[in-house]
Amino acid sequence: MKNELRIYNSYKGKKETFKPIHEGQVGMYVCGPTVYSDVHLGNCRSFTSFDVIYRYLMYLGYKVRYVRNITDVGHLEGDADTGREDKISKKARLEQLEPMEVVQQYMNGFHDMMKVFNLLPPNIEPRATGHIPEQIEMVQTIIDNGLAYEKNGSVYFNTLKFAERDGVYGKLSGRKIDDLVAESRADLKNQSEKNHPSDFAIWIKAAPEHLMHWHSPWSEGFPGWHLECSVMSTKYLGETFDIHGGGTDLKFPHHENEVAQSYGACGCAPANYWIHGNMLLMNGRKMSKSDGNTIMPEELFSGGSSHISKGYSPMSVRFFMMQTHYRSTLDLTDGALQAAEKGYRRLMEGNKLLQGMQHPGNGNVGDLDKEINGLIDQAFADMSDDFNTPKALASIFELVTKVNSLKGGQLSFGEITVETLQRMQQTFTDFIFNIFGLLDEDIDVSGSGVVDELMALVLDMRQQARTDKNWGTSDKIRDALKAMNIQVKDGKDGATWSKE
RNA sequence: GGUCGGUUGGCCGAGUGGCUAGGCAGAGGUCUGCAAAACCUCGUACGGCGGUUCGAAUCCGCCACCGACCUCCA
Structure with a gap:
């Protein structure tokens, strides 16, 4: 029983019939975790939602390439007043660890938890630090296409120019560029490096105390957070692929900026269908x-x-x-x-x-x-x-x-x-x-099957007692099992048991 | 302040212009040596006020409350 698949496309704001780019195949990219601390349950819900989507697509017979990244650089702290520090870098500094130690520790924890919740691993799990050359390349392409500019070693995406040229900026999250100007916080407006308050960094010059940095044509620095997803999805799924997923909290600015970067680099939309999972409260x-x-x-x-x-x-x-x-x-x-x-x-x-x-x-x-x-x-x-x-x-x-x-x-x-x-x-x-x-x-409880055999024996003895109307013995067995959280169920064809 | 979404019976949570959501809890019954489990029956819900309609919880308007995003977050 295979039905036509309908998917709610956040980009269009409505349900659409799903049609993959290549018959029988699906390319799906889901934004993964930033590994600077332990996963919490909200993360788990989001990834579980996409796990079910992944599983159902496969059940329908699609050959799915599921890419879910690990963000291990470039994710800045939100508070602009205290300087813009990379989350991983900060954690490494505070705990006196190598940044890659921090990443490894929390990535391991993340994988363990995904296994506990029985999530299938993605087909490819790329890491941002493993794709620095590609990210530098994309920054250069966007500059060459006239949609990014360099200031003091950092490179910013020119949202205003992009909005005027393609009219796409803000479409995913339902924003207008004029509103973005008006809504921008005062302290962002004071960031004089940007031409426009809604511009965002795609390459960031590293401060002296910053632990993670790479050579680039513009500075010793590191890539902006939004860039990695554009780069890695393009690399493994192509410039335009089928499904892009993530939590709704990523819709703006992260996903909006991904769309901008794709247009900036290749002039095309990154994904045909955007799926956003809602939050755990x-x-x-x-x-x-x-x-x-x-x-x-x-x-x-x-x-x-x-x-x-x-x-x-x-x-x-x-x-x-x-x-x-x-x-x-x-x-x-x-x-x-x-x-x-x-x-x-x-x-x-x-x-x-x-x-x-x-x-x-x-x-x-x-x-x-x-x-x-x-x-x-x-x-x-x-x-x-x-x-x-x-x-x-x-x-x-x-x-x-x-x-x-x-x-x-x-x-x-x-x-x-x-x-x-x-x-x-x-x-x-x-x-x-x-x-x-x-x-x-x-199943994990009984394991080898010995428990099942023992239980069969116990229930058989209890049945004998019941046949003999020896209620004392039969109830004693039942109560004892109850104390072990094992429930005896008397049915027409004899008793069965289950763990409570 | 701007944008978007939500408000469903005791709780959680689907859904639809007229037809049983489901789970949990509760009441009654059947079965059983007694229980448990299971099965059957029941409560008859859709924030408020208007409007459209033969008919709205489902569409429209206003109001109230809640939340998300606008800053890092799945």
Whole structure:
């Protein structure tokens, strides 16, 4: 069941049918992290959103080249009054480390966390410092094309000239160049090096105390933050590629400036589709490194934060994210996490039941059969409608109810065909594991299978006690298991168990 | 101040001009040795005020509140 894929294109402000540049192939660039501190959960949400997009594109059969960069130079501190210091450089100075040590440390941490949340690695993960010559080259090209100028060793992009020439500047973020002048902060206006307040640096002359700098025709310096993405996306995906992604907070100025740089270098738009993921909130406010309103993934897992009452597993959190559309803000609350944790378990238990089902082989096409196939079709249609994970999940949960009813005997296998059962099994595998990227955390608990065998033995002994009406013994076993967070479920065909 | 977006039942969170979102919590019931689990039923929500319409929570206008961006951020 493959539907036409519709994607909300932020550049156009509407949903469009997705048509890749090359049939069957997708080039996707997503802005990665600046590795100067530990990833927080907001970062994780954004990258998880794009992980699902990546997974679904592959599920649809596209050959995807997914590029996600590591920013390891050029990202300046925001406070212009205290000088413009590179974030990595500053961290290195404060911690008395080599800048590359800082980068390595936090990049490792980032990768570990991506693995914990079960994100697929990108196909290419380029680093800004590995592309200095290409960045210098692009700066020169933009100068040659008349859209950048050099001042005291730094090079600035001429936004005014670009706006007048192409009329594109501000289109992505919905800004007008006149407004940008008026809105610019007073201290920016005082930066006399710039011809125009909205101009931005593409090459920056390094201050004497700056640790990271390279030779260039203009100065001993380092590239501007926006430049790296233009350079690396061009290098690995071409001058114009299919999808450019990132958090909505990057829309301006980062993405707007990327568009400008691409036009400045090659006269073309960098990407056909822009996808922006919305923010993770906590207490109704954006989760952000710089203002301290954050929760670290480790705190979330351990429960070691005043914002939550207990720890939540990585997959509960991933499920929590699936319940919200990527373009909506998601407010992190303890209650919502508890609900997500239970919902996740219900889903995994339902899947386990379903995968263990054998059709007796006498099914007919009836209303139930049609209903189930309709729900499956609906789930895929919803995913193809701008990656609507919460809506797809709703259909999946309705199927979970069908599975439980088949198991409990409220519904009969006679009402569905063998093919439909198999299709449902395949759909669950596809959605839960391949598209949503969830893992069954219970599998890790039992590991070698010894636990399963031991449990089978225990439940068999309890069943014997029940047959003998030895309620004391059977309840003792049940209560003891309960104390170990193992729940015994008595069904028509004997007891099963699951971890709570 | 400028630009954009949001306001959905106890909580989280989809969606649509008339047709059940879903999850969690709650109430009643079925099943069960008792439970649990599961299943069934139920609450009948769309910020406020107007307007368009046969009909709006869904479209338009005004108001209120919240948020994001405008400065580094996913």
